[in-house]
Amino acid sequence: MNAIGAADIMIRKAQEQDIPALHKLVESAYRGDSAKRGWTHEADLLGGQRTDVAALREIIGHTDQVILLAMDGADIAGCVQLVRVDEAIAYLGLLTVDPDRQAAGLGKILINEAERFAAGNWQARAMEMTVIRQRGELIAYYQRRGYVLTEERRPFPLDDPRYGLPKTQELEFAALRKNIGA
Structure with a gap:
């Protein structure tokens, strides 16, 4: 596959109307047979769901959280969740790519x-972020x-x-942790 250029992708905040497509993307990338087409899946470690519509709605409605969407035209190609932990630290989660x-x-x-x-x-x-310890390639x-x-x-919430x-x-x-600001 060719590299995706930043000019090909528009980044924007997720909104309520994005939730059905966002949920479908996350589940397809993390669980089941569709996830196994990519290299970042958890399908060998976990079954069931990765998230649900209610959780996504809660994130989008929270003042200290955001989901950024990578839009390829009208399609959601990927997403990432951010959580403001405190005045100095943010948490990165739910990084998802189709x-x-x-x-x-x-x-x-x-x-x-x-x-x-x-x-x-x-x-x-x-x-900061957390990754399942057994996912060495992702770490x-x-x-x-x-x-x-x-x-x-x-x-892990077993x-x-x-x-x-x-x-x-x-x-x-x-x-994992990375310094990102002054």
Whole structure:
């Protein structure tokens, strides 16, 4: 696949009317057979859902959270969630790229836009994220983008089906961090 140029993609905030298409994109990229077309899926570790419509609606309606969409014409090609943790730190989550568009540079564009948004709109000086520890290839991807793997581990919500149905009880999150602002 050819690299996606920034000129081909428009980044904008998600709105209420985007939720059905956004939900479909997230589920297709993280779970089930469609996710396995891309390299960033969790389908081997988790079944069930990745998120639900109510959770997406809550994020979009929250003053300290935003979902940025990567629009390719009328299609949502990817997204990223940002959470203002405090006056200095933002959290990056739900980075999603359509499985058929992965490995073309869109993830990098979304990360860059997320960092720019957090630094410019929230004056964040650092970005944090968590990744399932067992996803070494994805952790390495973030490290190539300047994120540092910390020693911090956080529990995975193993008993909450809103986050998926674990195929192993060994899941846990690894925390990564990157300085993004002055």
